[in-house]
Amino acid sequence: MELHFEKMLKYAPYFEKGMFYTIVLSAFSVAIGFALALVVALIRLSKPGKSTFSKVVNKAMHIITGLYIEVVRGTPLLVQVMIVNLVVFHPDLIPKPKFTIFGTITGELFVPALVAISLNSGAYVAEIVRAGIQGVDYGQTEACRSLGMTKFQNMRYIVLPQAIKNILPAIANEFVTIIKESSVCSVIGVQELMKSAQMVQGASFMPAEPLLVAAGLYLCMTIPTSKIIAYFERRMRRGDQR
Numbered sequence: 498m499e500l501h502f503e504k505m506l507k508y509a510p511y512f513e514k515g516m517f518y519t520i521v522l523s524a525f526s527v528a529i530g531f532a533l534a535l536v537v538a539l540i541r542l543s544k545p546g547k548s549t550f551s552k553v554v555n556k557a558m559h560i561i562t563g564l565y566i567e568v569v570r571g572t573p574l575l576v577q578v579m580i581v582n583l584v585v586f587h588p589d590l591i592p593k594p595k596f597t598i599f600g601t602i603t604g605e606l607f608v609p610a611l612v613a614i615s616l617n618s619g620a621y622v623a624e625i626v627r628a629g630i631q632g633v634d635y636g637q638t639e640a641c642r643s644l645g646m647t648k649f650q651n652m653r654y655i656v657l658p659q660a661i662k663n664i665l666p667a668i669a670n671e672f673v674t675i676i677k678e679s680s681v682c683s684v685i686g687v688q689e690l691m692k693s694a695q696m697v698q699g700a701s702f703m704p705a706e707p708l709l710v711a712a713g714l715y716l717c718m719t720i721p722t723s724k725i726i727a728y729f730e731r732r733m734r735r736g737d738q739r
Contacts, residue, residue, distance in 0.1 A: 500705060500706055500709070501703065501706060502706055502709075502710070504701060504703065504706070505697070505701075505706055505707065505710050508697045508700065508701065508707070511693040511696055511697050512690070512693055512694070512697070512710060512711070512714060514601060514688060514693060515688060515689055515690035515691070515692065515693030515694070515711070515714075516690055516714055516718065517599070517601070518601075518602060518687070518688055518689045518690070518693075519676060519679050519689040519690045519718070520676070520718065521598075521599065521602060522607065522610060522611060522614065522675075522679050522682070522687070522689060523614075523672060523675045523676045523679055524672070525611055525615075526611055526614040526615045526618055526675050526679075527618060527668070527671055527672045527675055529611070529615040529618075529619075530614070530615045530616075530617075530618030530619040530622055530671070530675075531618075531619075531622055531626075531668060531671075532619075533615060533616070533618075533619030533622075533623070534618070534619045534620075534621075534622035534623040534625070534626050535623075535626055537562045537565065537566070537619060537620075537623040537626075538623045538624075538626035538627040538630060539630075539652075540558050540559070540562050541559060541562050541563070541623070541627055542627060542630060542631070543555060543558070562623075565620060566620045566623060566624065569616060569617055569619075569620035569621075570620050570621065574613070574614070574617050574678055574681050575681045575684065577613050577616065577617055578609070578610065578613040578614070578681055578682055578684065578685060579684065579685065580613075581609050581612050581613040581616075582609040582610075582613070582685040585609070585612070586608070586609045586612075593605040593608065593609065594608050606685065606686055606687045606688075607687065609685065610679070610682040610685065610687045610689075613682075614675060614678070614679060614682070617678075618671060618675060621671070622667075622668065622671055625664050625667045625668070625671075626660065626664060628664070629660035629661070629663045629664035630656055630657070630660045632660065632663055633655075633656050633659045633660055633663075637655055637656070637659075638651055638655070638656065641655055665729070666726055666729070666730045669722075669725075669726040669729070670723075670726060672722065673719050673722050673723055673726070676715065676718050676719055676722070677715060677719065679691075680715075683695060690711050690714055690715065691711060693711070694707040694708055694710065694711035695707070697710075
């Protein structure tokens with residue numbers, strides 16, 4: 498089988514746009530997913546108050562967040578993207594927003610993809626965050642209470658900084674994972690890297706070369722990111738050495 502990669506040069510703008518779209522979608526998804534995961538993790542770790550109403554609300558929130566995690570982790574991302582695009586953002590329910598960012602990214606396709614991937618990422622990262630918080634020595638919480646600090650102050654100034662430091666490599670790895678998983682958004686027309694490769698296939702009538710170029714570009718995004726993550730992991734471990 499003879500390959501003609503030189504013919505892919507004239508389609509470089511397609512791949513450039515696809516890479517840019519993939520990076521923007523992944524970065525926003527990780528940020529929103531982490532914020533959602535933090536809220537979900539704190540809810541699942543929360544303790545009810547003494548009143549009956551507080552106990553009922555706490556129990557309900559635990560059930561809702563637990564169900565959210567189980568449903569998202571138990572279904573394929575492809576299905577989630579299609580449900581969000583066709584069901585959640587239905588004209589009769591939530592109209593798709595019409596705006597453009599960075600001159601090329603349209604909200605009608607970007608927002609459904611962003612919501613779906615963020616919800617998916619949040620469900621996985623929530624358990625990582627919860628484990629990170631639980632990994633902080635409980636003796637530090639008791640020390641904070643003895644100093645008169647509130648629960649909020651303890652969580653904000655003592656527990657969360659240590660937990661985030663411990664889970665930062667996992668969060669960074671989630672970015673690498675989302676870069677790859679964003680390819681499923683091509684099924685709803687989002688022009689990320691995989692969709693760009695499909696467009697080049699149709700325009701060039703060459704089935705193999707666009708896919709191989711896309712694979713190489715994914716590696717160009719994920720390998721440096723992984724190396725940077727490994728570097729910061731080593732730096733953090735060095736700081737913890739005594």
